[in-house]
Amino acid sequence: MSDLFFDDGDGIVNVGIESFIEPIRSKNVPVTDVDWKPYPGVDDELIDGLTELGEHEPKIRDANERAANRLVEARPIWRDIQNARTALDLEGMTLCHAGPPVTWDNMSGPQRGAVIGAIQYEGWADGKEAARIKAASGDVSFVPCHDRSAVGPMAGIISPSMALAVVENEAYGNTAYSNLNEGLGEVLRFGAYTSDVLENLEWMEQELAPVLKQAVAAHDGIDLKLLSSKALQMGDEVHNRNVAGTALLVRELAPTIATLDEDPHRIEKILSFIGNNEHFFLNLSMAACKSATDAAANVPWSTVLTAMARNGTEFGIRISGLGDEWFTTPAKVVDGLYFSDYSKQDASPDIGDSSIAETSGVGGFAMAGSPAITQFVGGHPQEALGYTKQMYEITITENTNYALPPLNFRGTPTGIDLTQVIETGIQPIINTGIAHKEPGIGQIGAGIGRAPRECFLTAMQAYCNAYRNETVPVEVSEQ
């Protein structure tokens, strides 16, 4: 992997704004500086802005610790299943989508495919052509999942009738949502919209969701932090590998489901559906991560990331001290392992809210604990160790709830610091599925990507502008 920067432990890379504005080469210390170079694209204006903020470094550090601790201390419990219209307050013909805001005109192929499917599924149009016309008509509103405390993998289309997992962060009292995982193969989230896809969604809404709703209530909630912690010791990174998380979930829920007053064959189908879909835990993991990043949002002065999300067109990030503002740049195609018959030429640019995993400190950041995932996303187990070690260079803390056995139970690198990304030039790593660029096809691979540099530069500049007068932006208010 050419862009791998293995931590050699020599402290070449210093951290904090102060260190950035007084570059190592100007200090009278015997530190090797040959490898240090400014982040590509850092200009004089940004250096000036950071210089002005240098004196506030203690305040920024405190804010970042507060934000990162919220990621660590989050306590996500899966409490309920609710329908999206109610849970996300979706009025009329509103669809939620992955990533930063996007219009139909700018929407990526797989996201368009999922929209075409969702419009038919909701009965807002009959047939794919009518659905396409409806989508383009302006009658349908498109809202980022992130704006409604929700996350959706890949296309991330959530329509009003869909059943959502309701995850309460018991440490901070906030709630996050995700849809339920449809399985692999032809599925809406990868942009497919055949009748099989729509029938499966219908089954999930009518059969799966009511049983899960009862089971989760009868079970008094499912502790997703505990399940994730165990899964991380069992080779999952709880983003692209969820074999253990899913099996542990079945182990947890099956006894309760068995006692529900339901048709045994419906129960059998539900337990098989969950058990046979090794990604079922993904969406729950995502909602758990979202409940943590939402708690870490809006901490004045904090440079910690609270979202990385993609819609197949743009890649966007949010910064805790800058509220809900998105900083975006065009999404890139991800290198990875492609299914036979497909190659990088067929791939949609990076897509999905699932990078909330990395934002909260798992996924690619936890790859050291998941050597087996390299068979799915590419690379070598030794590189998986290297990715995690590198991410310690750009994060504020370590989540000891999420201990990685191969690193002698060191916690996952948690709380991506915008400043450290700029300083070190290390782009956050993201494990991801890869969708076909055309609507209606589906998944064609999986890989390991890097968050693109440009949106970090614009976010850093915006941060300097916002805080240069020591004023906290009005829209940022600590919870």
Added chain:
Amino acid sequence: MSDLFFDDGDGIVNVGIESFIEPIRSKNVPVTDVDWKPYPGVDDELIDGLTELGEHEPKIRDANERAANRLVEARPIWRDIQNARTALDLEGMTLCHAGPPVTWDNMSGPQRGAVIGAIQYEGWADGKEAARIKAASGDVSFVPCHDRSAVGPMAGIISPSMALAVVENEAYGNTAYSNLNEGLGEVLRFGAYTSDVLENLEWMEQELAPVLKQAVAAHDGIDLKLLSSKALQMGDEVHNRNVAGTALLVRELAPTIATLDEDPHRIEKILSFIGNNEHFFLNLSMAACKSATDAAANVPWSTVLTAMARNGTEFGIRISGLGDEWFTTPAKVVDGLYFSDYSKQDASPDIGDSSIAETSGVGGFAMAGSPAITQFVGGHPQEALGYTKQMYEITITENTNYALPPLNFRGTPTGIDLTQVIETGIQPIINTGIAHKEPGIGQIGAGIGRAPRECFLTAMQAYCNAYRNETVPVEVSEQ
């Protein structure tokens, strides 16, 4: 770990009888020989014996490959639940026990405890004192589990009424058995015999076993090779860590169990019992391993081990080319992590048939894939890698069905070669639970042990005696 011998990849240790009888120092090659020394206890008689056999090295190598391939190619399927009296042909008051043959007079504390419990459970005596008298009376026959194609963890006491898992090795047509795991805490296998222990056994026989019997049949068997393979990619070593194996088993069986015509509350209790006992998969794994080692037994000329087993008094091994003969030495107390209030002074010497795991190439031999187990048995994740790497030095082949992600999916070291153990002085590693030395108490810890040297010397001498005239022992006949 002072006795760790990390493979430095320089080929210092050569293999095969030929290399042994022509020690490296006599060869005209520039190989470092400073670390080579004879296995402690190798005497002139044994060197003479090995010298005589030197010319047969190709025959021995072929035989070992055949035996080791049988370990690799075994295909264990859990097919049924049967009662032990029928399955193991137990006449009258016969109890099976772990390890090599033993009498009541020589029996270890935990095994005595389990016998006292089993006699009461069978109704052969009323109360623990009466059971002790009955055990000592000579009325009760004691037979090694291994002699009936069975294995039992720790004390390994199997009584006629107990329900056994029936595992068919579909590659070779042989069948192996194990009892069902009782859970942790106060359990018979660690020598406890309270009324709670006996009631739990009763529940397992009357409630659990019939449901599992139906479920396994309705499921058309459970592929234990596949489950073990997955579990090994999820941080289990399928001996002392079976979190993944157990969760995968629940995932597999729960849908089928849900459709059985049974009381939902019984189903709930059964699914909870299995799911909440992270060692439930252990006994199934052991039966799977036994089905492989039995297939590898009785290969003329083979020096591959087909059993390592302990009864708390003696440690015994069997060699493929020497049939059912046991080579024994006193069992030792294992270093490990002890529960609070207990120490090595309280420990029973090494006990249990569960070292069938290591004999067939998993357990301690697969520790590289199980860094998290160090929290249970002691040591450091880096040492876990070292143990597996070292075991490649004394094994014939690698089981690529059992790929270890941290070693870049290298197969587990499989087929312990008696000759290589003698040559290298490397004793096989065994992960194990530790029982209290007194009857009636239970588990007090877990640790990592080494097979004791002495029984390997006597086995090697016996092998030389048996094969020096190129005659295969009459009791050894290839299946």
